[in-house]
Structure formats: C-alpha cells, structure tokens
Amino acid sequence: xxxxxxxxxxxxxxxxxxxxxxxxxxxxxxxxxxxxxxxxxxxxxxxxxxxxxxxxxxxxxxxxxxxxxxxxxxxxxxxxxxxxxxxxxxxxxxxxxxxxxxxxxxxxxxxxxxxxxxxxxxxxxxxx
Amino acid sequence: xxxxxxxxxxxxxxxxxxxxxxxxxxxxxxxxxxxxxxxxxxxxxxxxxxxxxxxxxxxxxxxxxxxxxxxxxxxxxxxxxxxxxxxxxxxxxxxxxxxxxxxxxxxxxxxxxxxxxxxxxxxxxxxxxxxxxxxxxxxxxxxxxxxxxxxxxxxxxxxxxxxxxxxxxxxxxxxxxxxxxxxxxxxxxxxxxxxxxxxxxxxxxxxxxxxxxxxxxxxxxxxxxxxxxxxxxxxxxxxxxxxxxxxxxxxxxxxxxxxxxxxxxxxxxxxxxxxxxxxxxxxxxxxxxxxxxxxxxxxxxxxxxxxxxxxxxxxxxxxxxxxxxxxxxxxxxxxxxxxxxxxxxxxxxxxxxxxxxxxxxxxxxxxxxxxxxxxxxxxxxxxxxxxxxxxxxxxxxxxxxxxxxxxxxxxxxxxxxxxxxxxxxxxxxxxxxxxxxxxxxxxxxxxxxxxxxxxxxxxxxxxxxxxxxxxxxxxxxxxxxxxxxxxxxxxxxxxxxxxxxxxxxxxxx
Numbered sequence: 001x002x003x004x005x006x007x008x009x010x011x012x013x014x015x016x017x018x019x020x021x022x023x024x025x026x027x028x029x030x031x032x033x034x035x036x037x038x039x040x041x042x043x044x045x046x047x048x049x050x051x052x053x054x055x056x057x058x059x060x061x062x063x064x065x066x067x068x069x070x071x072x073x074x075x076x077x078x079x080x081x082x083x084x085x086x087x088x089x090x091x092x093x094x095x096x097x098x099x100x101x102x103x104x105x106x107x108x109x110x111x112x113x114x115x116x117x118x119x120x121x122x123x124x125x126x127x128x
Numbered sequence: 129x130x131x132x133x134x135x136x137x138x139x140x141x142x143x144x145x146x147x148x149x150x151x152x153x154x155x156x157x158x159x160x161x162x163x164x165x166x167x168x169x170x171x172x173x174x175x176x177x178x179x180x181x182x183x184x185x186x187x188x189x190x191x192x193x194x195x196x197x198x199x200x201x202x203x204x205x206x207x208x209x210x211x212x213x214x215x216x217x218x219x220x221x222x223x224x225x226x227x228x229x230x231x232x233x234x235x236x237x238x239x240x241x242x243x244x245x246x247x248x249x250x251x252x253x254x255x256x257x258x259x260x261x262x263x264x265x266x267x268x269x270x271x272x273x274x275x276x277x278x279x280x281x282x283x284x285x286x287x288x289x290x291x292x293x294x295x296x297x298x299x300x301x302x303x304x305x306x307x308x309x310x311x312x313x314x315x316x317x318x319x320x321x322x323x324x325x326x327x328x329x330x331x332x333x334x335x336x337x338x339x340x341x342x343x344x345x346x347x348x349x350x351x352x353x354x355x356x357x358x359x360x361x362x363x364x365x366x367x368x369x370x371x372x373x374x375x376x377x378x379x380x381x382x383x384x385x386x387x388x389x390x391x392x393x394x395x396x397x398x399x400x401x402x403x404x405x406x407x408x409x410x411x412x413x414x415x416x417x418x419x420x421x422x423x424x425x426x427x428x429x430x431x432x433x434x435x436x437x438x439x440x441x442x443x444x445x446x447x448x449x450x451x452x453x454x455x456x457x458x459x460x461x462x463x464x465x466x467x468x469x470x471x472x473x474x475x476x477x478x479x480x481x482x483x484x485x486x487x488x489x490x491x492x493x494x495x496x497x498x499x500x501x502x503x504x505x506x507x508x509x510x511x512x513x514x515x516x517x518x519x520x521x522x523x524x525x526x527x528x529x530x531x532x533x534x535x536x537x538x539x540x541x542x543x544x545x546x547x548x549x550x551x552x553x554x555x556x557x558x559x560x561x562x563x564x565x566x567x568x569x570x571x572x573x574x575x576x577x578x579x580x581x582x583x584x585x586x587x588x589x590x591x592x593x594x595x596x597x598x599x600x601x602x603x604x605x606x607x608x609x610x611x612x613x614x615x616x617x618x619x620x621x622x623x624x625x626x627x628x629x630x631x632x633x634x635x636x637x
Contacts, residue, residue, distance in 0.1 A: 013420075015448060019427055064593050091420045114426035116434075 005127075006052070007033045010042045010071065011060035011089065016112065020058065020089075023119045028127055038063055039071030046078060053080050056126065059106075061090035061097060069100055076105040087126065155252040159235075161245050163188050163206055175231070175254045177224035188250060191221045193228070209235040210245050218255070230259040283380040287363075289373050291315050291334060303359075303382045305352035316378065319349045321356070323549075337363040337376060346383070358387035391561040395616060398559035402613060409588060414463060417589050421456040425449060459589075462603040466588065469519070469610045481517045483510035483524075483568070487543065490525050494532060502538040510545050511566055513635045519611045524570075526604040527631050531572035533598060534629075542571045547637055555620050556634075564637040565617070571630040577623040585621060 007024070011017050017035040024033055034054070036042045046052065057075065061068035068088060075081055085107040090097070093111045101109055108126070113119050148156050148169050155172035157165055165188055168180040176183075176191060183190075189202035196202070196219065208215035215235045220228050231252045238247040276284050276297050283300035285293055292315055296308035304319060311318070317330045324330070324347065336343035342364045349359040360381045368374050428449045435441045487507050491498065498505070505528065513520070531541045545568045550556055553565065577585060577592055584590050586609040591602035605621075608631075612619040616636050623629035 015424055015452075019431075022431075064591055064597075091423065092416060112423060114423045114430075116427060116430055 005031045005056070006054040007031055007056040007058065008042065008046075008054040009033060009035045009058040009089070010037075010039060010063075010068075011035070011058070012037050012063045013060070016060070019116065019119070023116055024123055027120055027123045031127065039066035039068070039074075042071065043074055043078075046075070046081065050080060054084055057081075057084055057086045058089040058110075059086055061088060061092055061101075069097065069104065072101055072104045072106060085126075153253065155250070155254075157188070157250050157252075158238075159188050159206075159248040159250055161247060163202065163248070166247070172252070175223070175229065175252060176221075182224075193220055193222055196220075205233070205235050206248065209237045209248055213237055221252070228256075229254050230256040281381070283378070283382075285316075285378050285380075287316055287376040287378055289375055291317070291330065291376075294375060300380070303351075303357065303380060304349070310352070319359075321348055321350055324348075333361075333363055334376065337365045338373065341365055349380070357382050358384045387562075391563075394559055395561060401559075406610075410463070410467060413588050417459055418456060421452040421459070424452045425456070428452065458601060462589075462601050466603060466607060466610065469607070469614060478514055478516065480512045481515050481520055482512050483520070483545075486517065486521055486524060487528075490521065490528055493525065494528060497532055501532055501535065503532055503535075503541065504539070505541045505543070507543040508545055510543070510568065511547075511637075513566055513615075513637075515615045515635065516611075519614070523608045523611050523633070526608050527570045530604060531570065531574055531629075533600070535572065535574040537573065540573045542569075544569050544571075548634070553618065553634055554632075556618060560618055560634075561616065561636070565634040566637045568633045568635070569630055570633070571628065573628040576625050576628045577621075578625050579623060582621050582623065586619070 005028075009017055009020055011020070014037075017037075021033050021035065024031060036045065039059075042057075059068045059072060059075075063071075068090065072086060072088070075084075075086060086105070088098075088101045088106050088109040089112060090110075091112050098109050110122055113122070148167075150170055152170045152174050154169075155175045156169045157172050158167035160166050165183055165186055168178075168183055172183075173179060187202075189197060192202055201217075201219075205215040205217060213236065216233065218230065218232050221231045221233075222228055232255050234251045236249045236251075237245045238249055240246050278298050280298045280302050282297075283303045284297045285300050286295035288294050292313055293311045296306075296311060301307055315330075317325055320330050329345075329347075333343040333345055342362060344363075345361045347359065347361075348356045349361075350356055360383045362379045364377045364379075365373055366375045366377060428445045432442055432445050432449070435445075484507075487505075487510065491505055497503070528541060532539050545566060547564055548567045549564050550560055550562050553560070553567075581592060585592065586605045588606040589602040590606075591600065609619055612633060612635070618634045619631065621629060621631045
C-alpha cells in the first residue's frame, strides 16, 4: 500500500554516513536510506530518474567540489523534489550558513550531535 | 649796428656765464691747461663743498682719493682730454670735509682758433645716491644668488621655457648627483625614470605649470649614478612683466627617507592587521576543524559502550577511534607549525638565499616521486633573495609537491623569474611596499582548479578535493602564503580546470 519512505544523505564523510544510517535504522527500520558522497553525484542521480523521489534529504555543508549551500540551491530548483524536505546536517553552526540555508528553502538546520541518542531524538521528531 | 651786436653779444655772454654759475646740479668748472682751477660754480660748491675763494688757484687733483693720485688718474684724464678732446670717468671723489661722493666726470678740452688747448671744462654730477642704491641692489642680488646656490637641502634649478637647465645649485648637486657642468643645457627629462619618460610625465608637468602657474608631483627620480630617490617636486612658471613665460623654477626635495619610513610604517601596520586576522582565523579553525574528529571520538566511544559485547563492532570502532584521534593530533600539529611562523626578529634568520641551490635540493628530496611520475622540472636561472632559507624551502617544496601530486599526466613543472615593479603585480594588495620585486612563477600542467577558488585555496585547511581523492591536510598553501607574507611579499594563483595551475610569488628584490 504505502511505499516505504525514502531518504537520501549527501555527505563526503564515510563515518558520518554510517553513524547516520545506524541511528536511522534504530528509529525506523523501514526507511530506505541511500548515501551519496558529493553534491554533483546526488544531483545527477536525482535528475536522471523521475521515479526516485526521496521524502527527506540530509545535506552536509562542508564538502569539496560542491558545498551544501550550492547543492541546496540547485536541489530546490528541481521540480520533482518540490515536496521533499531538505535538512542541513553539518558540523558547522555558523549563523551566516544557517540563515543562508533557511533562505534557500531548507526545512531545518541540524548540527551533527556528538551523542547518538541526540541524533536519534532529532530523527524521530522529523520522521514522525 | 656794431654797438648793437657787440652789446647783445656781451648780454648773451653775461647770461651764459650766469647760467653756468647758477646751475646747482652739475659742478661746471674751468681748469687752465695745467689743471689749475680758474672758475667755480654753485653746483661745484654744492657737490664738493669748497667756496670759490678757497679753491681758485688750486689743482683739480685735490678732489681725488689717495689711490687715484698714486695711479696718476688726474693726469691721465687730462691727457686723454687733450689728445682725444674728451675724457669721461665714474669714480669716488672726496669733498672738502673728506667725505666721499660718487661722481660722473667729463673733462672737455677747450681750444683756441689755432687748435691749441687753452683750458679744460670739467663737468661733474653727484651720483652717490644712485650708486648706493645700485650697490645695495647688486649685493642683495648676490646674496640672493648665494642663498639659492648654497642651499643644500633643496634642489633649486632654473629651466628655460623649453625645459633645458639654465641654473644649478648645491642642493641639486647633492640630491641628484650631477655637477652643474654635467647638466647645463640638457633637458630636465634626464632626471625621470624611463617609464615616466615614456609616458611623457615631464612635459605633462610643464604643461600643468603653464596652465595653472605651478605643478606639484611626488615620485621616483633617477640620480646620476642610476640609483633612485623619492622626490617631492614643485615646478613654478616664471613670467616677465608682459606675462610672457621666461622659464620655470623647479624645486625638488629628497623625501626618500620619509618614504622608506612611511613604507616601514605601512609594513608594521599590515603586520599588525595580519596578526589580528590570523588570530581570528586561527581561533575559528581551531574550534571548527577540530570539532569534527572530536565529535566522532565522542560518538564512537558512545557506540562502543553501547555495543561492548559485540567484539567485531568494538574492534571496528576502536580502530575508527584511533584514526580520529590521530587525525586530530595531525591537525593540531599543523596548526602549531602554522602558528610558529611568526616574524620574530631574533628567531628570523635572514640571509641571502640562493634559490637555485634551493630548488636543486628539493629536486633531490623528491627524486623517487619525480622518477615514478616521469616528471620534468624545468627551472630558469633564479636570482638570490633575502630571507629564511628553511621557510622559503618549504614554500617551493609545497608548490612542487602539489604540482607532482595533483597531476593526471606526466607532470611538467616550469619555474621562471624576472624583476617587476609593484605597478606590474596583478592583484597587488595596497599594503605592499612600492619597490621592485623578484617574481617567480611555478607553472604545472596538472588538474588545475577553477579560477573562482584562487583565493580559497590559500585558506587554512581548505581543500578542493575529498580525502579519498587526494591526500593532504589542506595546510600547504596556507603555510606558503604566510611565509611569503612574512617576507613582505605576495603570492597568488591562477588556474584552469583540467589544464594546470600557476603560482605567482613576489619577493622584495
């Protein structure tokens, strides 16, 4: 009946992706999570397929080649993703980055927590 | 009829005699052929102070000074008048009270019908006042010229309307190095740098002076020996009463010391600013870039605690913990290395650094890698620069290492150098001193970068590539920048994605 929810994480850091997926599985094991290591790859993938439309995208900020803000700007212009919620997910908590991402249409700005319990809490609130 | 004639003659004689007697502005006296005074007039009394009864019968040399008597001047004048008809002279004479006056004298020989000299007529005018005024004027003029000539701190020179040098002073010799015989008649263009001459600066200044009365300028000028000085110049147009241009005065002051001091001040100010911004950047980087590994250490520790019974999991995450800790340690070491690059004069070993031997050493260090990658390092003959050999070595080592690393085909690295003035440096920051620089370019044919990142790449820990693509902490270029700036230089980069990158280093020459 209901397709399992899809989520996409864009982060150049392997460890962070692994932690994220681990926590996500604990919160909701039915969510299908794909991990991509850079913004360009994500954009190419999303543009290539009409069928793959994740409900949630988690986007890191500090990435080489294309940073999160750049990526966000482009993602928000993809018509298929108009209902997708994009969450910034970053180590940096700089005000200017925060403001810029909210301006560009991010749903929320998540600062990567040190404790997994913290992350699980945040994820459960989002996926409610 | 005869009576009428002779009486009118007699009348005119009397009148004439009265005229001569009563003239007060000129001493008109008659001398006999030996120079004895036979006649006197009011002018003579006024000028020479003798009354008629005191002076008649005396020789006219009584009016002459000692030195003129010794040189026989009275006799010479009489003789000249006798032979040529007239003698004229200007000189000092003395009055009855021994005071002096400056007289203009004319002695005319009077002849009888036979042509013999029967008498001399001596006309004297007192020009003392005029002479005094003239003398004062001349001595003032002399003093004025002396003043200009002897002033050493300012070059005060006179130019003709066409810009050729008419006059030179001690200051000009001191400041510009030329003696007056070297420059008189030459054009004042010779003091300007080649660049300024090509751009027509000297004539531009003359034109401004003509249009506005004066032109001022500050800039580099060239001495006789080719060295430069920083001159502050004022060119003033000189006019005569008819408003026609008769020349230009050019006053130059040597402000090289002040300029150097000002540049030094700028350097210090810039250092202060740099240090401040570095501190800010440092604090930011320290907190930000260290946060990531630290966060992971906390997360991994937590995960291990939660899963301590799962040996495989625990082992895996203990390894990750170790990696993160190592990474943090590396970052901290880099930070410390970077922060240690402060310009402390006592620690700073300045010397002449032979860049050729520097590059040679680096080639040797990278020998294996160069061979492995089939790399070619093509280096021009480089000049020596003043600085810290170790630090400069680090700069070149970083750049060459980068060129070797960020390559997809066999690397070809070209190193070139030339001397350029500050004006030729593209993107030169304002604080850079206005001197000449040794420009060294390091060009490679590697993967390059997008020009928009040309400033970003010099930021501490900033990397354009992921950890999995190319290794590195992202500190190399930041270090290069800091070292070059410590040497009062400037570094920038240009790049083309896929084509290669060129690094431009400028160090004070």
